[in-house]
Amino acid sequence: MSHIRVAPELHLILNPTTGVIAEEKDDVVEYSLDGVKSQLDELDNIVTDMMNSLEPSAKLLSMFPGREKASYYAGIVTNAFYGATVGFVVAFLLLVLSKFGGM
Numbered sequence: 001m002s003h004i005r006v007a008p009e010l011h012l013i014l015n016p017t018t019g020v021i022a023e024e025k026d027d028v029v030e031y032s033l034d035g036v037k038s039q040l041d042e043l044d045n046i047v048t049d050m051m052n053s054l055e056p057s058a059k060l061l062s063m064f065p066g067r068e069k070a071s072y073y074a075g076i077v078t079n080a081f082y083g084a085t086v087g088f089v090v091a092f093l094l095l096v097l098s099k100f101g102g103m
Contacts, residue, residue: 004014011024045061052058056072063070 002016004016005024006012006014006021012021013024014021049061052060056075057069059068
């Protein structure tokens with residue numbers, strides 16, 4: 001817990017988050033949350049990375065430089081491949097139906 005000693009000789013402290021000046025007491029246990037804050041910052045970066053994974057042009061944490069749009073281009077190539085495959089199957093079926101079906 002961070003605080004500012006306003007008057008050490010009078011044992012007065014200021015809590016900067018609330019703006020309250022209070023008397024410093026010996027029976028109050030103080031502990032630092034800096035370690036927890038650094039872990040929360042790391043988790044926040046991971047969550048941001050997971051949200052960025054949904055956007056094809058976003059930069060990811062473990063991505064090499066210059067590969068920001070790799071997912072975008074991979075999606076274009078994959079969709080072109082599936083589109084061509086489905087188009088060839090439909091064209092083949094139409095060809096078979098025209099030869100044997102009497103279209």
